[in-house]
Amino acid sequence: MPSEASHYDTIIIGGGVIGLYTAFHLSARMDPRKVLVVDRTFPSGGASGRNGGGVRQQWESKATIRLAKESVQTYSRFGRDFGFNPWFRQGGYLFLAFREEERKTLQKMERGVREEGLPIRWLDPAAVHALVEELEVPGILGGTYLPTDGVIHPFPVIWGLISELKRRGVELRYRTEVSGVETVSGGVRGVRVQGELLRADRVVNAAGGWSQQINSLAGLPSFTKPTLHEILATEPVKPFLKPMVVTLGRGTYFSQTMRGEIVGGLTMDHSRSQRQGLYSSGEFLVEMARELARLMPRVADVRILRCWSGYYDDSPDGLPLLGEDPRLKGFYQANGFGGHGFMLAPSSTARLAKILLGERTDLDPHWISPDRFTGQIPGRPVEGLSLG
Numbered sequence: 258m259p260s261e262a263s264h265y266d267t268i269i270i271g272g273g274v275i276g277l278y279t280a281f282h283l284s285a286r287m288d289p290r291k292v293l294v295v296d297r298t299f300p301s302g303g304a305s306g307r308n309g310g311g312v313r314q315q316w317e318s319k320a321t322i323r324l325a326k327e328s329v330q331t332y333s334r335f336g337r338d339f340g341f342n343p344w345f346r347q348g349g350y351l352f353l354a355f356r357e358e359e360r361k362t363l364q365k366m367e368r369g370v371r372e373e374g375l376p377i378r379w380l381d382p383a384a385v386h387a388l389v390e391e392l393e394v395p396g397i398l399g400g401t402y403l404p405t406d407g408v409i410h411p412f413p414v415i416w417g418l419i420s421e422l423k424r425r426g427v428e429l430r431y432r433t434e435v436s437g438v439e440t441v442s443g444g445v446r447g448v449r450v451q452g453e454l455l456r457a458d459r460v461v462n463a464a465g466g467w468s469q470q471i472n473s474l475a476g477l478p479s480f481t482k483p484t485l486h487e488i489l490a491t492e493p494v495k496p497f498l499k500p501m502v503v504t505l506g507r508g509t510y511f512s513q514t515m516r517g518e519i520v521g522g523l524t525m526d527h528s529r530s531q532r533q534g535l536y537s538s539g540e541f542l543v544e545m546a547r548e549l550a551r552l553m554p555r556v557a558d559v560r561i562l563r564c565w566s567g568y569y570d571d572s573p574d575g576l577p578l579l580g581e582d583p584r585l586k587g588f589y590q591a592n593g594f595g596g597h598g599f600m601l602a603p604s605s606t607a608r609l610a611k612i613l614l615g616e617r618t619d620l621d622p623h624w625i626s627p628d629r630f631t632g633q634i635p636g637r638p639v640e641g642l643s644l645g
């Protein structure tokens with residue numbers, strides 16, 4: 258029989274940025290010793306340690322713009338709040354349009370973002386060139402630029418969160434795999450780790466690209482699916498690139514770190530099963546190198562030093578799932594963030610913590626709740642800028 262000590266109020270499966278930030282908000286409002294975060298790998302072992310660090314507020318849906326805006330404010334004071342400097346550099350995001358329909362998409366988005374009080378601007382081709390002189394590709398119709406967007410270094414965010422959670426007394430168990438989600442009469446009872454049953458009133462599925470597997474353990478089909486994304490870093494070169502640059506067509510994105518490396522990726526189809534694990538492909542190296550050299554011919558001879566990959570957890574409508582799963586009482590989804598979980602983590606998990614505490618949030622439940630998929634799955638994304 259499990260001892261009383263192993264009965265938690267909330268067990269969070271996944272110690273990435275979503276699980277940790279959820280524990281952070283939750284433990285501020287309840288006994289921190291009643292919250293457990295469990296993760297089968299090490300801090301930053303999942304997508305939270307494998308991403309491009311982009312933090313942007315340029316989105317189509319109002320709710321996403323608001324969440325991202327709040328995250329930017331949180332990350333701007335992260336160093337002061339957590340004592341770890343995440344090197345949040347606000348050099349802006351530049352979205353480029355090459356086709357007429359892309360120009361229309363971006364200009365529509367620009368209006369929505371400006372209505373939220375953000376200083377976004379439309380740049381004509383000359384202004385794009387003035388911002389990033391190295392972008393020499395012909396055919397640029399213009400782009401949107403929001404100077405308060407930026408790039409953050411993911412590791413200090415994870416370290417800061419872990420350090421604060423430990424200080425508060427939240428239990429964190431890394432290298433501990435959840436092998437079962439225990440249920441009784443349509444409700445969750447706890448999780449099984451290394452043969453032991455850990456009881457909990459609430460279980461949160463914050464397993465990112467593995468959330469589908471956690472749902473299977475709970476006997477639930479998943480609404481999200483993992484997709485592998487590759488990313489690379491070049492050798493350091495003299496800083497020249499202020500914003501993160503994004504193109505709509507292939508979701509190409511790249512920025513330059515403070516050390517001078519160009520870091521970026523693009524979307525490719527990967528058909529291998531998740532069972533085969535994470536990998537890097539020659540096809541990606543060639544495609545991404547070509548894309549960088551096409552957009553910025555002057556970097557064509559810069560050498561690539563590293564490449565790696567991670568999982569996005571994609572939802573059908575491009576928006577995350579946050580809240581109790583209507584199919585299993587006490588089982589909460591906190592996944593489906595696609596390629597944007599790092600930038601949406603602080604604000605979206607603040608809402609999730611409220612939901613866990615039985616409170617209402619300022620977000621429309623139709624937008625975030627997992628039960629939006631128990632009816633008909635939408636045919637097209639609601640958030641069309643869920644790319645890159």
Ligand SMILES: Cc1cc2nc3c(=O)[nH]c(=O)nc-3n(C[C@H](O)[C@H](O)[C@H](O)COP(=O)(O)OP(=O)(O)OC[C@H]3O[C@@H](n4cnc5c(N)ncnc54)[C@H](O)[C@@H]3O)c2cc1C
Pocket residue numbers: 270271272273274275276295296297298299301302303304305306307308309310311312433434435436463464465466467470486487488522566567568569570591592594595596597598599600601
């Ligand atoms: C190449 C790439 C680039 C990206 N670029 C950006 C970007 O620029 N900006 C941005 O905002 N986002 C970006 N993202 C997305 C972002 O990284 C993710 O959305 C975010 O990190 C998700 O956090 P998470 O905590 O949900 O998942 P993760 O960090 O993946 O954490 C999930 C955790 O669950 C654990 N787990 C899985 N199964 C089990 C189990 N059975 N038992 C216990 N633990 C388990 C895993 O070990 C893992 O640590 C990018 C992602 C990739 C892959």
